[in-house]
Amino acid sequence: MKVVIIGGERIAYFLAKSFSSKGYRIYVVNKDAQLCEDFARDLKAVVVHGDASKRSVLEQLDIEEEDIIVVLTNKDKENLIITQLAKKIFGVRNIVSLINNPDNIELFNKLGITAVVSTTTMLQRALENLLFGKELEEFLSLEEGKLAFLKIEIPENSSVIGKKLKDIGLPHDCVVGGILRRGEVIIPHGDTVLDVGDRLFIVAVPTVQTEIAKLLTGEKNAEEI
Amino acid sequence: MKNNEGLYLVIIGCGKVGGNVASKASSLGYNVVVIDKNEKAFENLSVEFTGFTILGDATEKDVLIEAKVEKADYIFVLTDDDNTNFLISMACKYYFAAKNVVARVYEPDNIQLFNEYNVAVVSPTVLAIDKLSDFVVGDSK
Numbered sequence: 338m339k340v341v342i343i344g345g346e347r348i349a350y351f352l353a354k355s356f357s358s359k360g361y362r363i364y365v366v367n368k369d370a371q372l373c374e375d376f377a378r379d380l381k382a383v384v385v386h387g388d389a390s391k392r393s394v395l396e397q398l399d400i401e402e403e404d405i406i407v408v409l410t411n412k413d414k415e416n417l418i419i420t421q422l423a424k425k426i427f428g429v430r431n432i433v434s435l436i437n438n439p440d441n442i443e444l445f446n447k448l449g450i451t452a453v454v455s456t457t458t459m460l461q462r463a464l465e466n467l468l469f470g471k472e473l474e475e476f477l478s479l480e481e482g483k484l485a486f487l488k489i490e491i492p493e494n495s496s497v498i499g500k501k502l503k504d505i506g507l508p509h510d511c512v513v514g515g516i517l518r519r520g521e522v523i524i525p526h527g528d529t530v531l532d533v534g535d536r537l538f539i540v541a542v543p544t545v546q547t548e549i550a551k552l553l554t555g556e557k558n559a560e561e562i
Numbered sequence: 563m564k565n566n567e568g569l570y571l572v573i574i575g576c577g578k579v580g581g582n583v584a585s586k587a588s589s590l591g592y593n594v595v596v597i598d599k600n601e602k603a604f605e606n607l608s609v610e611f612t613g614f615t616i617l618g619d620a621t622e623k624d625v626l627i628e629a630k631v632e633k634a635d636y637i638f639v640l641t642d643d644d645n646t647n648f649l650i651s652m653a654c655k656y657y658f659a660a661k662n663v664v665a666r667v668y669e670p671d672n673i674q675l676f677n678e679y680n681v682a683v684v685s686p687t688v689l690a691i692d693k694l695s696d697f698v699v700g701d702s703k
Binding site: 390391392393412413414415417418421422425426438440441443444447448 | 643646657669
């Protein structure tokens with residue numbers, strides 16, 4: 338069994354380094370000749386210079402069904418055809434792919450590539466956490482992000498404290514499924530009054546996430562005080 | 563003659579081939595939408611072309627939505643890159659349940675993969691090889 342790392346620059350290098358130090362046989366494939374020279378010098382790996390979206394290049398790698406293939410180019414179209422060649426022509430079962438455009442995650446999944454990593458999505462999450470602080474946490478995203486489960490903590494001086502759930506004007510496309518208050522679980526209804534420190538568990542479509550976060554964590558505005 | 567009124571054809575990649583087929587289909591009564599990411603490419607359409615053009619990258623889902631590929635009777639995927647054509651063909655089939663997807667495939671090695679996913683293939687390489695082989699075989703007789 339070997340690990341074949343296709344495309345990528347620094348990520349490919351560090352992955353190869355880390356796996357070769359654990360004793361795996363590593364093959365690295367890259368289109369960039371200079372990069373291949375550097376890899377050959379610095380890594381304990383078989384380095385192949387070529388375009389892995391070409392079947393003839395893949396054929397040079399003696400790929401076996403139990404190999405692990407990691408696809409890291411910065412173009413989804415390359416990643417897609419490489420993963421499909423590996424799967425359909427070479428019968429490889431364990432394939433991991435980087436995905437650049439989050440819209441393509443579902444497509445890769447439908448074509449049998451379920452181990453996918455989308456850096457765009459990861460950065461998006463990290464940014465959202467920065468934007469909304471620790472109060473909003475998307476803790477689960479289902480069906481490729483069509484449905485989000487959110488956890489939001491009501492901060493001090495939030496404008497919704499002391500109000501009934503039905504009166505705060507939550508958007509239609511969400512449901513508050515549960516509230517954790519001082520360790521106790523409350524299944525809320527419209528008349529439930531919100532308190533500081535409440536943790537709300539919300540099921541929502543992703544487009545209303547921002548609105549919900551603003552509503553629940555927003556401070557009282559001047560006219561309300 | 564076949565009645566083409568109301569048939570909907572989406573052509574992705576408006577080069578010499580795409581532009582010509584689009585113009586012909588349009589003159590035969592098809593509703594045609596042509597997508598290309600390069601505005602100049604639309605110069606390959608004839609003056610009689612009455613369909614629509616979309617300037618955009620068809621590897622992006624939004625562009626395929628705009629082109630209403632789910633309603634297309636035929637989709638011809640004709641960019642000059644096999645990998646691009648594969649991604650677009652797969653998106654058409656799996657996101658939009660498109661039935662008749664035909665892709666141009668230059669590399670004969672790739673034909674099997676397109677066929678595995680029920681994408682019909684037109685390969686200029688294979689066509690040229692076959693045609694030329696006819697001459698060679700013809701001469702040897």
